[in-house]
Amino acid sequence: MARSGPGYPVDMDLSLLDDFLASRGEPAYRGAQVWEWTARGAAGYEAMTNLPARLRETLAAEVPFSTFVVETQRESRDGTVKTLFRTHDGHPVEAVLMRYRDGRRSLCLSSQSGCPLTCTFCATGAMAFGRNLTPWEILDQALHFRRVEAVDHAVFMGMGEPMLNLDNVLAAARRLPDLGITHRRTTISTVGWLPGLTRFVDEVEEPIRLALSLHAPTDELRSRIMPVNERYPLEDVLAECRRHYELRGRKVFVEYVMLAGVNDSRDDARRLARLLDRKVFKVNLIPYNPTGMYDRSSRGAIAAFKSVLDAARVPATVRLTRGRDIEAACGQLATAPRGRLDRLPQPVAVTQGVDRG
Numbered sequence: 001m002a003r004s005g006p007g008y009p010v011d012m013d014l015s016l017l018d019d020f021l022a023s024r025g026e027p028a029y030r031g032a033q034v035w036e037w038t039a040r041g042a043a044g045y046e047a048m049t050n051l052p053a054r055l056r057e058t059l060a061a062e063v064p065f066s067t068f069v070v071e072t073q074r075e076s077r078d079g080t081v082k083t084l085f086r087t088h089d090g091h092p093v094e095a096v097l098m099r100y101r102d103g104r105r106s107l108c109l110s111s112q113s114g115c116p117l118t119c120t121f122c123a124t125g126a127m128a129f130g131r132n133l134t135p136w137e138i139l140d141q142a143l144h145f146r147r148v149e150a151v152d153h154a155v156f157m158g159m160g161e162p163m164l165n166l167d168n169v170l171a172a173a174r175r176l177p178d179l180g181i182t183h184r185r186t187t188i189s190t191v192g193w194l195p196g197l198t199r200f201v202d203e204v205e206e207p208i209r210l211a212l213s214l215h216a217p218t219d220e221l222r223s224r225i226m227p228v229n230e231r232y233p234l235e236d237v238l239a240e241c242r243r244h245y246e247l248r249g250r251k252v253f254v255e256y257v258m259l260a261g262v263n264d265s266r267d268d269a270r271r272l273a274r275l276l277d278r279k280v281f282k283v284n285l286i287p288y289n290p291t292g293m294y295d296r297s298s299r300g301a302i303a304a305f306k307s308v309l310d311a312a313r314v315p316a317t318v319r320l321t322r323g324r325d326i327e328a329a330c331g332q333l334a335t336a337p338r339g340r341l342d343r344l345p346q347p348v349a350v351t352q353g354v355d356r357g
């Protein structure tokens with residue numbers, strides 16, 4: 001992340017920070033001290049009181065504490081906070097802090113600026129893809145909110161497809177426990193990008209949770225709303241999820257966004273129930289947050305869908321929507337849209353069952 005010369009100036013990337021400290025003849029434990037303060041929410045180097053004052057000044061002058069500029073921040077009526085960051089090379093990145101009544105504080109983190117996949121219901125999929133985020137840029141989103149308050153959950157459900165940037169996502173996820181977010185409270189969500197998913201299953205021994213954005217019970221429908229399905233069809237992706245369960249003994253969360261008249265009929269629910277072994281999968285029904293081209297399913301349709309899954313004894317819950325008034329809800333993270341109509345795979349007409357409640 002160095003912008004010029006042999007590492008100067010550097011952002012507060014840990015390995016670069018270690019190099020910087022070493023080049024100044026500082027003892028090896030300084031980097032760990034800086035990280036410890038940072039992970040606990042220190043506002044800047046000046047707060048790191050077990051560092052010599054001169055070193056704190058040098059760091060403040062020469063090593064930017066964050067890789068990001070905060071461009072805007074909005075707070076929802078329900079306490080949700082959405083922040084738009086800008087990377088040093090100008091890419092937009094959004095992250096969200098969700099506050100729940102039971103005290104949970106959950107972060108929704110981005111793995112990429114924009115997303116190269118083009119799921120038809122997702123606002124991020126309609127904006128231009130920027131690039132993969134570095135581990136430090138991913139961590140920096142979490143640190144930003146950690147400076148505001150204690151946090152205990154994280155979901156990689158912001159911008160981007162984590163399995164397309166798996167090494168960096170894992171590098172960041174592996175440091176989250178230092179911020180107070182354990183692996184069991186960290187979830188990586190994927191469209192089912194098989195190469196990354198396979199690596200995740202084979203390589204990730206930590207109990208980081210896996211979520212699959214399924215959204216349709218047949219290849220025909222799934223390909224229509226998620227073009228990635230053409231490349232990695234349903235059965236292959238589900239087989240990989242079953243392997244995850246066999247190998248790791250951990251369930252896979254299935255995300256299913258409820259689109260009125262598209263994927264929310266009782267027949268769809270029956271097909272879904274047939275597809276999902278109840279010991280492996282837990283379904284999370286997501287009320288659609290309108291981003292342009294679909295309508296959200298009515299509450300009645302969602303309840304009916306859930307009751308079919310209940311009857312088949314497939315575990316299912318309905319996701320609580322947070323932050324919709326500030327476009328911070330699922331699928332609403334997007335800046336600089338590149339024009340949805342230019343990139344639709346095929347027309348999908350949907351107009352019924354609107355319930356904006």
Ligand code: SAH
Nearest residue numbers: 122157160161189190213255288289330331
């Ligand atoms: N690319 C990964 C990570 C993004 S997660 C993935 O797709 O899993 C974002 C989650 O929100 C996904 O389940 C996605 O399908 C869902 N989502 C996208 N747009 C949405 C919208 N407008 N309303 C509700 N959920 C949406």
